Structures are given as structure tokens and as C-alpha cells.
Amino acid sequence: MINRLKSTMTLAAALFVSTAAHALPEATHILWKDLRPASQAAAENVGLPMIAAKLPDHGETLSAGLQDKTIQLAGYALPVDRDGDLVYQFLLVPWTGACSHMPTPPPNQIVLVTPARPYKMSEAYQPVAVTGALKTDMEKSQLFILDGVSVIQSGYAVRKADVTSVDSVPDTITMPVNSPWSFLNKKKN
Secondary structure, three states, X not given: OHHHHHHHHHHHHHHHHHHHHOOOOOOEEOOHHHHOOHHHHHHHHOOOHHHHHOOOOXXXXXXXXXXXXXXXXXXXXXXXXXXXXXXXXEEEXXXXXXXXXXXXXXXXXXXXXXXXXXXXXXXXXXXXXXXEEEEEEEEEEEEEEOOEEEEEEEEEEEEEEEEEEOOOOOOOOOOOOOOOOHHHOOOOO
């Protein structure tokens, strides 16, 4: 009986060590500013996302320091590949209306996300948090919008991502009230 108990305890300890060795690394919570150069951050801090999108850098400066790090980033999901309400791939962008109703953000402000499992999305620009290994990866995606097809270049990718719905995006940009696109500002009742 005692040998059997020792054997069971040894097996349990081995399973615990094995499980701990395969645990996912803790995610670093990042903000959109962590993905862009200082010149763009300054323009967006004063509420000028369209100017930030057109700065000379063209968004090609990527944050190599985050390469392969497990991150968590909140933003707005814009479906690229979907079947009904199941989304297989989407662009994560920092503000509502980006890419389809307003100028496209620079590539360093767009993340191409492939969820580990199809994500059920009720509306475009749904606020979500994405967790996974960030890759610097300039990639082009076709986005079908009301007035045609756009080709959008993303600077980052997260594959096999864990995607969860969130109530808000911490560092989102809100369009001014007098903007023709202010209807895109998400309001929660």
C-alpha cells in the first residue's frame, strides 16, 4: 500500500512539473503607443489620427523589441476572413472607422490576428483584447468594404491568438464630436 501511494505521488509530482514547464508565459499588457515611433504618438496625443497616419515614417518603423513576446493588446476588430458571424482572421486597429471609413493607420498600428479558434463577432469594430506572441510581419490583406476592396498593410501579426471581448480600449482615439465620423464613437449604455 505504501509503495503504491509513493508511486502515485511520484506520478502526480511528475505531471505537475511537466504541466508547469509547458505553462504559457505571462502576457505583457501593451498599448498602441508601444508599437509606434514617438512622432506618431505626439500627433495622436493631440487627437489627430489622420495626421499621424500620414507622417513621413509611413509606419514602417516597427517595435523589434516586442518580437516573439507574449503580449496582450486591446483594439477594434475588423474582419478579413469570416463566415457569417465566425471570424477566422481580422485586423486589430486602434480606433473605430480605421481602414474603412477614415484613412488607414500606418502598418505599425495594424495587427493581423488569426485566432486559435474562430471568434464569434457580432459587429465590425468590436472591442477585443488579443493575447499571443507578437511577430513583426509586414503583410498585405484584402479588406472588403462597402465601396470596394482595399489592400491594407499590417506591420504585426499574432497567430493562434486568444481573443476576448472587452468593454473598452484603454488608449483608443475618439473622433471629435463635430467630425463627420463621430457616429463611429462606441457608446456603452
